[in-house]
Amino acid sequence: MSWHIYDTLRAPLPRDITVTDFGIAPHWAWVRTSDGHIGMGAVYPGDGRPVASDSPVGMSLHDASALITSWNFAEAGVGLATMNAWYNRPPVPAGTDADAFSAFARRCAGKRVGVVGHFPGLEKTLHPVADVHVFERVPRPGDYPDSAAEFLLPTMDAVFITASALVNKTLPRLLELCPHAWVALVGPSTPLASALFDAGVNCLSGFIPTNPMGLHASLRGIGGGRKWDHGVRVNVEG
Numbered sequence: 309m310s311w312h313i314y315d316t317l318r319a320p321l322p323r324d325i326t327v328t329d330f331g332i333a334p335h336w337a338w339v340r341t342s343d344g345h346i347g348m349g350a351v352y353p354g355d356g357r358p359v360a361s362d363s364p365v366g367m368s369l370h371d372a373s374a375l376i377t378s379w380n381f382a383e384a385g386v387g388l389a390t391m392n393a394w395y396n397r398p399p400v401p402a403g404t405d406a407d408a409f410s411a412f413a414r415r416c417a418g419k420r421v422g423v424v425g426h427f428p429g430l431e432k433t434l435h436p437v438a439d440v441h442v443f444e445r446v447p448r449p450g451d452y453p454d455s456a457a458e459f460l461l462p463t464m465d466a467v468f469i470t471a472s473a474l475v476n477k478t479l480p481r482l483l484e485l486c487p488h489a490w491v492a493l494v495g496p497s498t499p500l501a502s503a504l505f506d507a508g509v510n511c512l513s514g515f516i517p518t519n520p521m522g523l524h525a526s527l528r529g530i531g532g533g534r535k536w537d538h539g540v541r542v543n544v545e546g
Contacts, residue, residue: 316503321370337385338527339393346520347393350472350497351385384475395499396516408494408513409433411543425470461485471497483508505546513543
């Protein structure tokens, strides 16, 4: 499997802006930058493989983003957060301030829809209008195991893929499995990078922090953890 998507995402990141702070919480990694921005990235529980770097603080965004290639998925989350600290910045592009499943439920009506990752609220948005297949590494009732994606994704009309697939390195293969489907990359870890349109993604459903200081405090566990009060959800189509 090629690193092409990762290399393409990393290429524009600057070498003159640095990481000034970072952290890893149970579900999210975050990175603050020397020009006052913040990015988030999903992490998986457990440490897994040894880390490649003790700390990204002081590293350029370009260099710190290389952590996305780590097989330690907490560390890879820091790499993704670094990318998002660059790509997911104001101004907010045109797009609905709604989650992707609500925004595109009408488009998916009557179709076979694959969802990679178990997201809350699907029973209210997609399930009433579409034939939904959820693929999950730890399946819940009604879900398919993630291995079923190899067989079923090619039969889908639309596919929603969690952006954490960038962290566990499954995104390149998942995109190969649905070349003819309409594809959305979803979640606050989604880099709003046009390069992903060239890779086969049709919609980027992500999060732009509009109050970096407030989000930083929230991610550190201050202020009740109300992350979504400090930014805007956007859906950008390519």
